[in-house]
Amino acid sequence: RTGWLTLRISIIMILLRSLIAFVGLLALAKGHSYHMGSCPTVEPQSGFQMGRFLGTWYVIQKTSTASKCISYNYTRGDEPGEYIITQDSNHPVLGNFYIHPGIELLIEIVPVSRGENCGK
Template sequence: MLSLSAIGVLLALCGGAFSHTYHLGACPVVEPMPGFEMNKLLGVWYVIQKTSTASHCLTYNYTKTDEPGKYEIEQVSQHFILGLTPLKHDYRYTGTLRVIDPAVPARMKVNFPLSVAGSASYTVVMTDYTSHAVIFTCQKLAFAHRRSATILSRTKDLDRIYVDKMRSKLAANGIDPYDLSIISQTECPAQNGSEGVNINIEPDTFSSHNIGQAVRKTGSAIADGVEYVVEAGKTVYHKVADSKEDLTETPNGRSHSLKDEVEWLP
């Protein structure tokens, strides 16, 4: 039987699968921010709202790499179980961002280790660099696409005037702001605490075996479960990619029944 910590790890891994919605056709054309400067976006941001997610205490940290036009984005989240005391674990998930066209630096490509579908577009729609930002990501499938929008803040609280402004910007680009979930940033435990386990999924952690090894210290059962979930996710993705069905309509209100899929988008 899995321990509470093991269940928490699986919930964290599986919960990320629903940070986007599925739609037929090509990705929508979303206008990138003109005059964008990536160096000003670097640093830590709190995620205030995000498409269809149940995450808590979610932050992004953008950093430079030695390669021009290449950056890293680290997602850090901590999870709660049934409203009880938060688990003593940090979940860190690191991907890479690349500027494809230097003339349009606000339009990038992002790649995360657990994304079996490959890279996704990553568009900075608007930001003032010091208080708020809104990001739109989209990944093309065979007959459909999946999308995610994220509202960021430099602080744990963001004035409603900025939130409304960014939601209106998304709506103007054809993105339904009502798909966004509010993410709690209150009572978040301190990161990098002395207790618990840090789960790190980094760009060189691509195989299900390596992912299982990343959490092996929480117990062999949970690590084996993670490996199973990753492999199941690959199977589900290929099934979806080859399907012509309307992925936006399901009985449970989700965009698709992907409870076993482990694929996170920022």
């Protein structure tokens, strides 16, 4: 009888320690959160040169994706001030490199007035 009691106490202690460790790790976890409301005010970078920004950029951290080895390629568009962003990545299931034609994005660089917030 003493052996069973000792075994039960040991199991309870292991479960209690595991629960404490899990709650501790959960409290330390960092996560991405979404908020309602207006966009934050962002100051444009002074002296930004788009020509130096063009080319391939490799993603080192990104939320909400299962893809690996993601890169973005920034190129000039047909019109002045237009730029094209293309995302490339490795497909997690097929294991091959894939250029996402549907994720090609055309952006236009326009001057922003100070205090302007998300086009409002």
